[in-house]
Amino acid sequence: MAPGTSSQSKLGRGAAGGAPADPHDQEFAPGPAIVPPRWVPIASTLICVLAVLDSSYLTYAHFSSATILACSTKGFVDCALVTTSVYSHFLGLPVSVLGLAWSAGMLVLCNPWAWRAVSPWVGRIRLLGSVTGAGMVIWLMYAELVKLRHLCEYCTLVHILTIALFIVVVFGTALAVHPEDELAAD
Amino acid sequence: MAGKEQSGGKGKVPPRPGASRPAVPKRPTAKAAGGYGTGKPGRPVPRASARRAVQQRRQRNLYTAYGAVAVVIVVIAVIVGINLAGGSKAKAITKGGAVVGTFPLTTALFNEVANVPAKTLIKAAEAEPSYTQPPDKLPAGNQELLLGGKPEIFYLGAEYCPFCAAERWALVMALSKFGTFHNVMGTTSSSTDVNPSTPTFSFYKSTYTSPYLSFVPVETETNTKATLQNPTAAQSALWEKWDVPPYVSAADEGSIPFIYLAGKYLVTAESYDASSIAGFQMLAAVSYMTSGTNTSSKGAEAVAGYFISDLCTLTHNQPAAVCNLVPTWLRGVTTSSPLHKGGSSVVKKK
Numbered sequence: 001m002a003p004g005t006s007s008q009s010k011l012g013r014g015a016a017g018g019a020p021a022d023p024h025d026q027e028f029a030p031g032p033a034i035v036p037p038r039w040v041p042i043a044s045t046l047i048c049v050l051a052v053l054d055s056s057y058l059t060y061a062h063f064s065s066a067t068i069l070a071c072s073t074k075g076f077v078d079c080a081l082v083t084t085s086v087y088s089h090f091l092g093l094p095v096s097v098l099g100l101a102w103s104a105g106m107l108v109l110c111n112p113w114a115w116r117a118v119s120p121w122v123g124r125i126r127l128l129g130s131v132t133g134a135g136m137v138i139w140l141m142y143a144e145l146v147k148l149r150h151l152c153e154y155c156t157l158v159h160i161l162t163i164a165l166f167i168v169v170v171f172g173t174a175l176a177v178h179p180e181d182e183l184a185a186d
Numbered sequence: 187m188a189g190k191e192q193s194g195g196k197g198k199v200p201p202r203p204g205a206s207r208p209a210v211p212k213r214p215t216a217k218a219a220g221g222y223g224t225g226k227p228g229r230p231v232p233r234a235s236a237r238r239a240v241q242q243r244r245q246r247n248l249y250t251a252y253g254a255v256a257v258v259i260v261v262i263a264v265i266v267g268i269n270l271a272g273g274s275k276a277k278a279i280t281k282g283g284a285v286v287g288t289f290p291l292t293t294a295l296f297n298e299v300a301n302v303p304a305k306t307l308i309k310a311a312e313a314e315p316s317y318t319q320p321p322d323k324l325p326a327g328n329q330e331l332l333l334g335g336k337p338e339i340f341y342l343g344a345e346y347c348p349f350c351a352a353e354r355w356a357l358v359m360a361l362s363k364f365g366t367f368h369n370v371m372g373t374t375s376s377s378t379d380v381n382p383s384t385p386t387f388s389f390y391k392s393t394y395t396s397p398y399l400s401f402v403p404v405e406t407e408t409n410t411k412a413t414l415q416n417p418t419a420a421q422s423a424l425w426e427k428w429d430v431p432p433y434v435s436a437a438d439e440g441s442i443p444f445i446y447l448a449g450k451y452l453v454t455a456e457s458y459d460a461s462s463i464a465g466f467q468m469l470a471a472v473s474y475m476t477s478g479t480n481t482s483s484k485g486a487e488a489v490a491g492y493f494i495s496d497l498c499t500l501t502h503n504q505p506a507a508v509c510n511l512v513p514t515w516l517r518g519v520t521t522s523s524p525l526h527k528g529g530s531s532v533v534k535k536k
Contacts, residue, residue, distance in 0.1 A: 078470075087473065134258050141262060145269035148470050163262070167255050174251035178240070 031179045033120040040172030044110035044165060051103035051161040058083070058096040058154050082152035087143035095140065099158055102133055106165060115172075123173060130169040133162040287408055288345070288371035288388045291468070296370060296387075298472050299355065300362035302487065304494060304508045307359055310484055311491025312516060318458045318485050320492040321451040322433055323520035328449045331424075333400035337448035337500040341389065342417060342425055344407040346376035350443040351386035352460035353453065355475050355486040357445070358387055360493035363508045364501065365396020372468045376409050381464040385471040390414050398501040406442070429454055451496045451520060458485030495519045 062083060082088070088095055108114060109126040117123070137159045144151050314320075331338045341357065343350030351374070358367065373388040375381060389403030404417050417425065429444050434454045445453035462482045463471045475483050498509035499518040 088477070088479065131254075138258070138261050138265070141265050145265050148473050149269065149467055150470055163258065166258065170251045170254050171248075174244070174247035 030118045032116040033118060034115075034123055034173065034176035034178055036115055036172040036176040040168060040175075041110070041112035041115040044115075044168045044172065045107070045112065047161050047165045047168065048103060048107035048110050051158055051165070052100065052107055054154060054158050054161065055096060055099040055103045058158070059094070059100045061154075062088070062094050062096040076150060077153055078150045079152035079154055082144055082148060082150055082155060087140070087147065090136075090139075098136075102129070102136075103158075105129060106133070110165070110169070123176075126169055127173055130166045134166040137162045286410060288373040288390065289468075291370065291372045291387075295469065295472055296358075296367070298476055299358050299387075300367065302359050302476055302490070304363045304511055306478065307363075307487050307491040307494055308511050308513075308516070309491070310478070310487035311489075311495060311519070312513065313484075313488065315458075315481075315484060315488050317481060318488045318492070319455075320457070320489075320519045320521050321445070321447060321453045321496055323518070324428070324450055324452055331446065331449040333402065336396070336398060336400045337450075337497075338400045338402055338446075339448065339497075340421060340424065340444075340446040341401070341403040342421065342444040342446075343389075343403075343405060343442045344411075345373045345388050345390070345405055345409040345414070346379060346407055346411050347442050348375035348379050348381040348384050348461075348464070349456035351375040351381070351384040352456045352458060352486070353443045353445065353489075354387045354389070355460065356457065356489035356493060359486065359490035360497065361394065361396075361399070361401055363494055364398045364497060364505070365394055365401070368393045368395070373409055375464075376411070381461040384460060384464045385466050385468045398504050399497065428452055447493075447496055448500050450500060451518075457489040457492070458482070460486065491516075492519050 061079075083096070090098055106126070106129050109122060109129060114122055114126070140155065141159060144155070311320075331340065339361070341353075343353070358370070361367070370392045371388045371390070373386060375384040375386065377383045388405055390405040392403065394401040394403075402421075404415050404421060406416065407414055424446055425440070425444050428446065429441065430439050433452055434441060438455065441454065443453060443456065447453075460475075460482045462480065463474055466474065474480065475486055477483050478487060494508065495512050495516045496518055498504075498512050501509070503509035
């Protein structure tokens with residue numbers, strides 16, 4: 001059997017259930033651009049799923065009524081105030097909708113299959129997406145804490161998830177093994 | 187197999203903890219043919235330097251990751267710190283949680299209200315929301331009130347008055363299209379009245395400069411009902427003459443707010459409901475009232491639009507940049523009934 005055949009099967013690539021017709025072809029089959037630590041795809045997927053759920057609720061709340069948010073009103077935590085403020089829109093679009101679109105996009109980019117993508121662009125876009133998310137969180141936290149001086153707990157949960165995803169993606173990318181480099185070093 | 191044996195030898199970079207080694211198909215290399223690493227004389231051996239380069243790059247990536255995360259965390263910490271430190275310069279003196287008197291507003295904060303575009307206000311007025319009331323129209327023969335040759339807008343209210351609090355938001359939005367306010371302070375309505383502690387502006391000791399209009403505000407009392415200003419005899423006469431039925435109900439005779447628009451239009455009660463901002467901090471209220479996304483904000487904007495439409499009539503459509511935005515059917519908009527029953531007197535011609 002050609003070297004690496006059993007490992008390829010574990011990754012779901014290559015000919016399942018039998019040896020390839022031409023072992024030499026398989027040896028040249030393209031591998032993943034990067035291979036992150038095992039916990040990275042799992043953690044990032046989980047974070048994205050939670051972010052999608054939370055931002056879905058905020059989007060639903062935005063288009064139905066801000067008052068359905070089960071928060072206290074008139075205190076420091078006041079979701080209705082935050083989600084109906086001038087900062088609830090960014091470039092003319094509701095922030096909740098942008099958050100949902102971002103979460104869904106990151107879920108696509110952060111699932112285990114995407115982490116094993118052959119194209120290096122998937123990793124670059126994922127990194128760019130996580131940086132964009134962190135930047136947006138900084139802006140929204142500034143709006144909430146400095147401009148509005150009120151917090152929305154549902155928004156804050158998305159913010160925490162976004163920063164957590166940023167950390168996972170950044171470290172996941174930094175710690176990832178680059179198979180091509182490994183080959184060069186071998 | 188030869189390739190596998192060689193790549194798995196002692197020269198291989200060990201996998202990092204937690205990292206699953208990539209199951210990468212090995213390509214035939216010079217090693218497999220007895221090339222790299224075989225120690226044959228005359229051939230370069232780049233393995234060690236390549237490994238070093240990989241390790242250095244990993245190290246760099248890791249440092250970059252630490253740096254990026256640290257930057258984000260520091261920025262968030264600064265934002266939280268600003269919040270904990272109080273953040274705004276717009277601080278009020280409070281007693282038992284209620285604002286006492288007035289507090290300064292930053293120019294930027296005030297301008298967020300003053301600079302709501304005229305187009306936005308007029309568009310809000312064109313919708314004529316059912317929860318808003320345009321000013322009353324005074325008899326056509328009533329003498330025009332002028333000051334310095336300009337139509338005079340006389341406002342009579344008090345800082346404690348929650349209905350005056352609502353009207354000031356619309357007045358600031360509207361009058362800022364015709365001139366400039368100075369020294370407007372922040373305050374709240376009384377903490378013990380209806381809509382307690384509604385954040386708003388105080389016109390006490392403020393000035394207003396405009397080439398088109400004169401604005402004369404009188405705030406009679408603070409939000410704890412200490413005396414501030416007394417209207418002049420002429421102002422009292424206007425109030426006594428016009429703040430009566432049919433412009434107000436008999437029970438509300440002599441009430442405030444009282445806004446006399448140069449003898450042509452009149453406001454004798456709040457024109458929209460701002461109760462939703464009762465208890466808000468000023469910063470939050472400014473954002474809420476300028477968002478255009480809630481009933482109070484839409485109400486304030488619509489009423490400001492009514493004011494602009496009426497003021498344009500008084501200024502003979504000056505400034506043109508503002509008044510040209512007002513559709514003909516909206517100019518001089520008033521309620522059909524002095525008692526605010528029946529909505530607008532104008533018929534939309536669209």
